Amino acid sequence: MEYTSIVLIKQVPDTKNITGDVMKEDGTVNRASLPAIFNPDDLNALEMSLSIREIFGGTVKVITMGPPWSSEILRESLYRGADDVIQLSDKRFAGADTLATAYTLSKAIKKSGKFDFIFCGRQAIDGDTAQVGPQVAAKLDIPQVTFVEKIEQIDNYSITVRRSIEGGYEIIETNLPVLLTIMGTANEPRYPSCKLMMKYKKAKSIAEIERENNLSDEKIKNLSKELERKKLLIKTWKVEDIDIDSSDCGSNGSPTRVAKAENVQLISSEIKKVEPNIKDIRGLITELVSDHILG
Amino acid sequence: MENKGEVWVIAEQDEGKLAEISIELVSKGRELADRLNTSLGSVVLGHNIKHVPEELFKYGCDVVYLADHPNLEYYTVLPYTKVIYNLSKKQKPEIILFGATTTGRDLAPRLASILPAGLTADCTDLKIGDYNDARLKRILKDTLFQIRPAFGGNVIATIVNTWDPPKMVTVREGVMKISAPDSNRKGKLVDINPEFSEKDLITKVIKRTKSEKRVNxxxxxxxxxxxxxxxxxxxxxxxxxxxxxxxxxxxxxxxxxxxxxxxxxxxxxxxxxxxxxxxxxxxxxxxxxxxxxxxxxxxxxxxxxxxxxxxxxxxxxxxxxxxxxxxxxxxxxxxxxxxxxxx
Incomplete structure (x- = not known):
């Protein structure tokens, strides 16, 4: 049988590769200068959905919530083989914590139709919370399995997966529809296909068109129609499109607030320089032994 | 001063052995409960774990809610969520602490989503203080400051929860200090007799392996x-x-x-x-x-x-x-x- 998969993805600042270029003089990171990337674990989630489609057939739908330019990762999803992509972009979605994000995503999923699987990356590298996946599953009242390393078997409406736990793993069986969060070690994400890049490089979302050009509403409408005709329009959904109250999304719908954010500074200490020669290293080891650091 | 609800620790056990993170949380929870002038409760779920509450009392729990049931032998998210959800609606705890383990990070967000309640992930410190909520022009007295690294560790953020309790957090393993146990300490044991529907039990653990000697x-x-x-x-x-x-x-x-x-x-x-x-x-x-x-x-x-x-x-x-x-x-x-x- 064929399966419909939904993949939830996020565009994130690349917090993993902090180079000297983005460090400020006081040793803190200049967040604004970090490049925006496809959240790494979400690529593994996308790969999982594509490999299921290859075996069983079906469709892969990708959804992201973010600023207008987050459609970049939706184009990347199309290059890798997604069938359909949806962008949730509205100022009223901004400032959402994980609960408001999960609620908004669950509303969009309900609107997008029937599904068998929802795939998420294990966690996003900006917040590292790993909360949105389980929170979406709860809102949709479907089971979840987090930290999935491998799908062992899919049998009509049941699935068996391998879940990573501390120092080992579990084999879990549950029913579809299900939400799975995928580990970065689960697979090797495929590269974008040249053919699909040629096909979709001009794909754009309405939010992007609105932002890029200072165009009249009329012009925007015509441009979108033109893109739609060529099947190159990335759908943008706003508050009104997903049957959500604006008091339940964005910062209004978020119980948690950041009260304070302090940049981490490098702790400088009295460093002793040790030259890489036998004499200096002997001195170091002697000192550590006499300080009872080494036995 | 209004009375605050209890501080709760969701304790984890593995085949009857209390997890180290849970002892860390009880130690920290005791401190928070004393500061808020309320009691420290712990919820523990599993099967054949009647001896676990004893351990929790030793480290400072006043109350232990014990759900000992065959369907809770191994952790699965749906029945565990159901038990804690029902208990939380009844007891109205002020704070719920979970370990930031593969169990805690699976269970806490599911529970937070249905309650609904605010949840902060992977905290490395917790404090009590007053928060001036400029947006809603009010002061939150004795609220929980949830401190965690964010943005790939480049920022240390203090998060507050502006909604009604419970205030939920997962706490990183190994950061809270364990206090000394006291075998003379006793507490109140509350047995919970949960009931499950077929739908709660659709997820099954077929196999579970943990290496004997975990890297420590x-x-x-x-x-x-x-x-x-x-x-x-x-x-x-x-x-x-x-x-x-x-x-x-x-x-x-x-x-x-x-x-x-x-x-x-x-x-x-x-x-x-x-x-x-x-x-x-x-x-x-x-x-x-x-x-x-x-x-x-x-x-x-x-x-x-x-x-x-x-x-x-x-x-x-x-x-x-x-x-x-x-x-x-x-x-x-x-x-x-x-x-x-x-x-």
Missing amino acids: LKNARIIVSGGFGVGSKDNFRLIYELAHTLGGDVAGSRAAVDAGFIESERQVGQTGTTVRPKLYIACGISGAVQHRAGMAESHKIIAINKDPKAPIFKIAHYGIAGDLNQVIPMMIKVYKEKGTHFL
């Missing part, structure tokens, strides 16, 4: 850690040799884990383990903030790196700007001479 970096006295600069999985044998010689454990940075040089269980840093050894030797580790978050509190740090500008030198006590391929064999040689030269 948290308690290591000496750690020799390798980064991307080690160059290859093969070359990691140098790290192992040095650790073996010094009687230490081996660890790695995220970059070394991502490159496949070393298994993820041994990862030190924000998404790995937080360690506080007497000696931490960082070899070929540049010292990204995510890594430093997991080892900066080591008693002594030796950094070996070819790049004299590597950030790791900023927190090291001893800096060796050199090639680890030469430095490590020298260290091994010198240490082995110890018998003749040092005594």
